[in-house]
Amino acid sequence: EIVLTQSPTTMAASPGEKVTIxxxxxxxxxxxxxxxxxxxxxxxxxIYDTSKLASGVPDRFSGSGSGTSYSLxxxxxxxxxxxxxxxxxxxxxxPTFGAGTKLELK
Amino acid sequence: xxQLKESGPGLVQPSQTLSLTCTVSGFSLTRYNxxxxxxxxxxxxxxxxxxxxxxxxxxxxxxxxxxSISRDTSKSQVFxxxxxxxxxxxxxxxxxxxxxxxxxxxxxxGQGVMVTVSS
Numbered sequence: 001e002i003v004l005t006q007s008p009t010t011m012a013a014s015p016g017e018k019v020t021i022x023x024x025x026x027x028x029x030x031x032x033x034x035x036x037x038x039x040x041x042x043x044x045x046x047i048y049d050t051s052k053l054a055s056g057v058p059d060r061f062s063g064s065g066s067g068t069s070y071s072l073x074x075x076x077x078x079x080x081x082x083x084x085x086x087x088x089x090x091x092x093x094x095p096t097f098g099a100g101t102k103l104e105l106k
Numbered sequence: 107x108x109q110l111k112e113s114g115p116g117l118v119q120p121s122q123t124l125s126l127t128c129t130v131s132g133f134s135l136t137r138y139n140x141x142x143x144x145x146x147x148x149x150x151x152x153x154x155x156x157x158x159x160x161x162x163x164x165x166x167x168x169x170x171x172x173x174s175i176s177r178d179t180s181k182s183q184v185f186x187x188x189x190x191x192x193x194x195x196x197x198x199x200x201x202x203x204x205x206x207x208x209x210x211x212x213x214x215x216g217q218g219v220m221v222t223v224s225s
Contacts, residue, residue, distance in 0.1 A: 033211055035151075035212075042200060042215035042216065042217060042218055043151065043200075043212075043215055044215070045205065045211065045212060045213050048205070048208070048211060054213075086150065086151055088151075088211070090208065090209050090210040090211050091209055091210065093164070094153050094166045094167070094168075095153045095210040096153065097150055097151040097152070097153070098150065099149075099150045100150050100151075
């Protein structure tokens with residue numbers, strides 16, 4: 001199965017700061033998907049097809065990458081962005097998730 | 107609107123069988139695939155399996171020998187049964203709808219049901 005390695009595991013950012021979370025795949029994937037999970041809530045699809053924002057996602061978020069290296073970027077951190085973010089690959093069975101990056105507000 | 111809701115016992119004895127129900131509304135099980143994903147407390151997400159629109163299923167090979175997914179389309183319900191539960195199976199269990207025209211991407215999730223394994 002494809003293993004997804006996220007970094008960092010945990011990070012803290014100040015309001016207005018730029019944030020980048022990376023996801024490396026053990027084998028090349030065509031697209032990467034990202035979910036946001038707030039504490040004690042279900043995951044929400046956040047970014048799909050590597051760079052498309054799901055409905056309602058603020059445009060300060062962006063996604064990029066190809067092959068085995070992908071990233072999620074927040075242009076300017078806001079308090080409401082504090083959450084855990086998971087990357088996911090869809091298309092090699094089984095679908096797999098990264099271990100998550102917990103983003104805290106500094 | 108689209109909703110999924112998991113239900114089932116929160117406590118299962120070791121070696122016993124877990125039975126969960128996912129009741130969906132706002133879409134048809136014959137038009138959208140439904141998956142099960144679990145999350146141990148404080149840990150990451152693990153895909154368990156899927157029931158396709160046609161009724162066939164696929165499972166994570168790590169769980170395949172213990173897992174069964176079925177459905178009742180007339181009741182808009184998907185069922186998960188997993189036997190021989192152990193403490194490693196303690197987790198929140200989610201059902202999730204597959205995003206249309208995408209494989210294995212989940213656009214709607216249930217609230218999850220926390221399952222503990224203990225005697």
